[in-house]
Amino acid sequence: MNIDMIRAAAGRLKGHARRTPMLSSPFLNELAGRRVWIKPECLQHTGSFKFRGAWSALSAMDPDTRANGVIAFSSGNHAQGIALAAQRHSVPSVIVMPRDAPALKIANTRALGAEVVLYDRGSEDRDEIGARLASERGLTLIKPFDEPLVIAGQGTCGLEIAEQAKERGIESAQVLVCCGGGGLTAGIALALEADAPGLTVHPVEPDGFDDVKRSLASGGIERNNRTSDNICDAIITPQPGDITFPIMKRLCGAGLSVSETDALKAVALAFLRLKLVAEPGGAVALAAALFHGDALEGDDVIVTISGGNVDPDMFNRALQTLPQGIG
């Protein structure tokens, strides 16, 4: 896992993934007390950075193997990234989803060309179903973060951050990255090590689900006590990956964590000041920049908005955090 793999992924993604812009708002700068630069991966295909890793993995496969198809477990952003990347490679994809996933998420994944295989969380074993399908049909499993080609794809976001920071004359800054299993965080950290060594990555997680923050502090992999009951569902994983953690340990600064309320307030401010739709888990880095500035240093902070796949009710709940009469 190295920078050459990220540069190769960037070559494969060219013309297929979006080069997302880097945005800012004078209102957010004032609120944060420093310049805040936003990398909106909610504008990536399928509404999250996950398409980068999915395309990277699919596009690097041996064509004969790829033609048999790919399989993934996810009801969220990784599922959609894999489904679209497979569709655009004209190969089949199978997404194994829980039967109680929202009907529209199932419909969307199907609409992106995937075959959805439903299982019962209570009585069926997801891994067993996946292994059987993979073996029967010769499908290749694409893991959501602990896979070098996926990390390389996410790292292309870091190459863009390095370029966009340079264009703005930013040589030194903290880069806050919304962090689940660490694929995006590790990928960006590797890219910045090579192309913008004055930029330091800090993972940001939800309070109470800060396995990466605690792992970085202790030096060994720490687990979360639970993996549900938080609105930042997109970035909640049991523990850092075996591949992502050593990279984060070598390259990242201390982790940060934010409350659900802070995440919702950041969603609302992204609406108001950036005209972007962020999901709560995709807004934790912005929340840290806006509401935990005392933990930061320097005049510039760069934040990822990692995804925007939020349902209308949750979005409206976020908007309720704005003062009355705003707009």
Added chain:
Amino acid sequence: MNIDMIRAAAGRLKGHARRTPMLSSPFLNELAGRRVWIKPECLQHTGSFKFRGAWSALSAMDPDTRANGVIAFSSGNHAQGIALAAQRHSVPSVIVMPRDAPALKIANTRALGAEVVLYDRGSEDRDEIGARLASERGLTLIKPFDEPLVIAGQGTCGLEIAEQAKERGIESAQVLVCCGGGGLTAGIALALEADAPGLTVHPVEPDGFDDVKRSLASGGIERNNRTSDNICDAIITPQPGDITFPIMKRLCGAGLSVSETDALKAVALAFLRLKLVAEPGGAVALAAALFHGDALEGDDVIVTISGGNVDPDMFNRALQTLPQGIG
């Protein structure tokens, strides 16, 4: 008013205005029955294309004249564009706003560095107040659309559309533009005439406020019967401009109009499928592409989302048009 003025404006805007991306979604393509390409000017500074025209006008002024400051009438997107452009040129700006404008709009305009002068709609004459201030302080009035330098600035959006269409191999398409006084529409039409002659602009307005559509049909300037009571407030003007109309008449195809309900549904779909915040008036072109496809021709349609300055209550009203359980 010609293409050279637009190219000159593009030179002045470089590094100051954003080059907004061109986006798409397979879901919107399916709904429209053709490829839909979105030019999201809600991502422009201050949340609308108006910053382009404001910067174009300010940056072209004689520095001594500019140092005295500028003045504008607007409680909306033009006000914010002028305020920010003046602030970044380090010159004063005065925005004349009605006393009953929303408190936060007044606060925002002030936060962008403008002096806000309030007047009473019932008892005071806005134009008289503006003329007195301009004369006393040597301020230059910057009109919202019927001003060549402003049209030239809006036209830079058209230069970008021409480039982005070419990158995607699109040689022929209808370009739907959200239309008020016609500054953006005329500017884009001039830019495309020069750089992408296979692309034809069609203005899109709200039903019942379709002065441009009727003017194009009759060949002479037609007025709206009223200029209030529509949620697409950002694009409602009494009539096309004296400068913008002849340009639109020479270059545009037939106008289109959409209902408030269609505009709200387009706002909701921009949220769901593009992760963008559009205001109702900024979503009429997308609404026409999605819900009035029978009036269109060809495999590709390009639409502007002209702004995203919408209050949370209106946005939530738009989200209510989505089917239950979506997300």
